[in-house]
Amino acid sequence: MHGCGRKMFREILMSLVLFFVANVLVWAGSPGDLKPRVPPERLEEAKSFQNPFMASEEIIAKGKKLYEGKAFCSACHGLEGSGGTSGGRKTPSGAQPPTNFADAAWQAARTDGEIFWILKHGSHGTDMVSYMPLYVSEEEVWQIVSYIRTFGGL
Ligand code: HEC
The missing domain is CATH 1.10.760.10 (Cytochrome c-like domain)
Incomplete structure (x- = not known):
């Protein structure tokens, strides 16, 4: 149960990181640059x-x-x-x-x-x-x- 929670936490953290990286990439290529x-x-x-x-x-x-x-x-x-x-x-x-x-x-x-x-x-x-x-x-x-x-x- 404990281990499972940690894994889920890691996965959520990972997707958050990916989400921000993707946004920065989109922003860098956006017309506002x-x-x-x-x-x-x-x-x-x-x-x-x-x-x-x-x-x-x-x-x-x-x-x-x-x-x-x-x-x-x-x-x-x-x-x-x-x-x-x-x-x-x-x-x-x-x-x-x-x-x-x-x-x-x-x-x-x-x-x-x-x-x-x-x-x-x-x-x-x-x-x-x-x-x-x-x-x-x-x-x-x-x-x-x-x-x-x-x-x-x-
Ligand atoms: C209908 C709305 C509108 C009007 C009116 C307008 N602009 Fe713009 N202008 C924009 C938009 C939207 C952009 C952003 C275009 C882009 O990102 O390439 C822009 C971009 C520019 C840029 C380029 C900026 C750059 O990054 O090099 C200049 C310079 C500029 N406008 C000057 C003017 C001047 C001076 C006038 C008046 C003669 C004017 N604009 C009138 C909407 C307008």
């Missing part, structure tokens, strides 16, 4: 794009106006940039949460050029569609990029 969103064959080129603007107060203010206004980024990414946790909404498909721009790890993982690329082409297979040139011009995208950078406390 920091893997580049630019396809590998375009990544080098995307990283080389430079923001032509200095992040002056004027440029940042223009970016904020676009982010909250006609480019409606805040509808999904939130007014504070932290997506669903700051008034942003979950995406219609519900599959990928909008990126949290207030995450310092995300800010460090992305170059301005990559953000620009995503705004031009979208993040394939997600609710992040292309915004340029349909909604915003190239110049406006760079202003938005400058504003997004302020969420990281930079």
